[in-house]
Amino acid sequence: MNLRIPGPTPCPEEVLAAGARQMMNHRGPEFAQILRRVTDGLNWVFGSSTDVLSFTTSGTGGLEAAIVNTLSPGDRVLSVSIGSFGDRFKSIAKAYGADVVSYATEWGEAADPAVIARMLDDDPSIKAVLVTHNETSTGVTNPLEAIAREVRARDRLILVDAVSSMSSIPCPVERWGLDVVVSGSQKGWMVPPGLAFVYMSERAWAANAEAKMPRFYFDAAKTRDSLAKLQNPWTPAMSVYYALDKAFELMRAEGLEGIFTRHEAVANYTRERVKAMGLKLVPVDERYASNTVTAVWWPEGVDGKAISRRAREEFGVVLGGGQGKLEGKIFRVGHLGWVHQADVAEALDVVEKLLAEARARV
Amino acid sequence: MNLRIPGPTPCPEEVLAAGARQMMNHRGPEFAQILRRVTDGLNWVFGSSTDVLSFTTSGTGGLEAAIVNTLSPGDRVLSVSIGSFGDRFKSIAKAYGADVVSYATEWGEAADPAVIARMLDDDPSIKAVLVTHNETSTGVTNPLEAIAREVRARDRLILVDAVSSMSSIPCPVERWGLDVVVSGSQKGWMVPPGLAFVYMSERAWAANAEAKMPRFYFDAAKTRDSLAKLQNPWTPAMSVYYALDKAFELMRAEGLEGIFTRHEAVANYTRERVKAMGLKLVPVDERYASNTVTAVWWPEGVDGKAISRRAREEFGVVLGGGQGKLEGKIFRVGHLGWVHQADVAEALDVVEKLLAEARARV
Structure with a gap:
């Protein structure tokens, strides 16, 4: 998982x-x-x-x-x-x-x-x-x-x-x-x-x-x-x-600076990857985008909840959903704690694949 | 331990x-x-x-x-x-x-x-x-x-x-x-x-x-x-x-009745053993003595805290102490949860031995 x-x-x-x-x-x-x-x-x-x-x-x-x-x-x-x-x-x-x-x-x-x-x-x-x-x-x-x-x-x-x-x-x-x-x-x-x-x-x-x-x-x-x-x-x-x-x-052993740098690098990777997929970040000013969690708008007309469900059931990738008024409208990728770029890469590979399939069906 | x-x-x-x-x-x-x-x-x-x-x-x-x-x-x-x-x-x-x-x-x-x-x-x-x-x-x-x-x-x-x-x-x-x-x-x-x-x-x-x-x-x-x-x-x-x-x-698997019966039996064993050692229970009326923890008065003139410390350091037996106004005056034996008679027997063997040594020194 x-x-x-x-x-x-x-x-x-x-x-x-x-x-x-x-x-x-x-x-x-x-x-x-x-x-x-x-x-x-x-x-x-x-x-x-x-x-x-x-x-x-x-x-x-x-x-x-x-x-x-x-x-x-x-x-x-x-x-x-x-x-x-x-x-x-x-x-x-x-x-x-x-x-x-x-x-x-x-x-x-x-x-x-x-x-x-x-x-x-x-x-x-x-x-x-x-x-x-x-x-x-x-x-x-x-x-x-x-x-x-x-x-x-x-x-x-x-x-x-x-x-x-x-x-x-x-x-x-x-x-x-x-x-x-x-x-x-x-x-x-x-x-x-x-x-x-x-x-x-x-x-x-x-x-x-x-x-x-x-x-x-x-x-x-x-x-x-x-x-x-x-x-x-x-x-x-x-x-x-x-x-x-x-x-x-x-x-x-890693050191505080090492931990902060790793989080920053994984977060940068996540944001660049998401933008390269043509998706929009929830933070309106990227200077304030978080280094521990990335929130992303689902594209118009895409059933985000269905994609999240398939990601979990078929690929073992568990994404965060939207809370309160953002429910169903965004997904969130946690990248904090014991996290490395490969973990996020795998998750976003799955999102990319499922999004392509969903769009092909439209 | x-x-x-x-x-x-x-x-x-x-x-x-x-x-x-x-x-x-x-x-x-x-x-x-x-x-x-x-x-x-x-x-x-x-x-x-x-x-x-x-x-x-x-x-x-x-x-x-x-x-x-x-x-x-x-x-x-x-x-x-x-x-x-x-x-x-x-x-x-x-x-x-x-x-x-x-x-x-x-x-x-x-x-x-x-x-x-x-x-x-x-x-x-x-x-x-x-x-x-x-x-x-x-x-x-x-x-x-x-x-x-x-x-x-x-x-x-x-x-x-x-x-x-x-x-x-x-x-x-x-x-x-x-x-x-x-x-x-x-x-x-x-x-x-x-x-x-x-x-x-x-x-x-x-x-x-x-x-x-x-x-x-x-x-x-x-x-x-x-x-x-x-x-x-x-x-x-x-x-x-x-x-x-x-x-x-x-x-x-054990069943509620089985769990209650086990606790009652271990508690009875604890009380009988303590009384046989010549010690006095804290509960004044044994009908209300607990089946999950037994509280016992240290005998007059005995340094109970020292005995508890030796029990822990030398024998790996960790007893409960007295709380509030009972601090230093009583010890408590917990017998709840995953407990069997042998666990209590081992602990009381140690208390008995250390008490005998303490009394011999008096």
Whole structure:
């Protein structure tokens, strides 16, 4: 099977094998060593000098942790949404009683840092900005460093969904001045789903001390205090930690720059190949096209869902579909984590063949 | 290693191997079949004619789901606590703004159904009762069927922490008239941590429609609606589902009655052996002693922590310690999930030997 959805991503065999290790005491000295090594690995990838927290949950749970640990009901926040996951981040804030102001682009577009700057200038009561680094639903990467610069200059908090970017494309949290940054294990980390990672800056911890949104399971302070004893407050997804411990060995051998370069090269190949097939990318400005997932419009009159089904059933190639209003209109090729050009080449060979057949029938 | 803590519990090798399966599309037809089989297995063990929900989280996250999906801030609830996990259930309710009335026993005692009945009669505004089926911190099992009868007769909701009982000792949710019942994958289910299971009765769903506590990740209605399409709303801990699918094969081969009988026999052996060593059980009334975990007082003047450390370092036997106010005063032997008498015998042989040495030195 050639799994080309943007997560869960395929895992190296040795990582899967490491995840099959027998259970141990999650509060014992052996697991403490694993948690230390894994946290060191997270700090390295995030570019953090303080310990990144991990929670047993999905990326969405990590986004909820970001919000409930830094905000209070009634707090005014600016939601920057460029797609389905940006909308989800906003929905979480609303569910917990935040007073949300919206900046939404057309899907396929990136957010404009100047617009965010203006909205913050116009409304000094905005306390925090919610922004997606890499929008998985449209294959667009926001200019996060530039956005963060505007937010930082105005002294607001910036909460970042880096679920599908962190570990695949650069996102140095301290260098860019980010406040809360979330990722998920099933994306670029080459391990199964089950863990979300949450970085919090000093500013975020100061906000945490005042934050009134209710929380228990996702309580960051409890998680930080347990981590100081090299434990989790609750029983963690041990197998994913085992797997991640092994994945970091592979990542350190390749190096962060090597990983970023590989993702960039595979993404460039994907985009060039798609365009050579006469297809149109969803990102309207290719400068913002994602290096972890490529979203492509199905041509007019072609039954994309039927092609996806045939790709899976006849060729074992699993493509991502469109979400929300893009359902049936686009396909997405995930190229993050344990991915090489040959994986994408095989998938696009199949798409090309099936598209030609579909067009011949028209 | 002989892991004798009350969770995470050791997993059969074939279950660990099943968990090492490669990732697939969590929204595709193959995973849908797994989710269907696993949910059928949950329904079978819970004794539910409607689909039990699963969440990627720990048991504590499952308890949070139980509360936020059925209650509103200000709702009056009766917390029945007989130990550390009962206290945690109560803390979650408080964190989300419930108005909590407390019934707490001395640790080691079970709850008295008559006391609960009287408290409900005295305060008709109590909407729900929070109760632990099996209190892991003290090795006491509450008379849940009798408690549920009193709650049912007074038409309140009963929310049950069955994290360390379900699948090991009988807890038929519909027959006993329970409303919300929570378990966790790392206990009697013979799989790694990462999933919590939540049953909701028709009454619980009616309460859900009115419940105002904020929720997003743990939203039961979203989870139910996704499950109807054989999906999870967020990316689930796939490996634990793979493992659980295999574990249900083993459980169905043994049969529920067989599993319950095995747990009862191992628990009886554990208690008789401990008493024969001259040690005292934490449960004050042995009728309520747990069939999944046995809690035992260290004798006066003995350094229990040192014995536990030697058991682990020299013999590979990992015992549970005391939690909260029982730290250093008791040890606990987990005997749930994939457990047989020989496992406990080996652990207690080591405790007996080390105790004799410690006493000889006194």
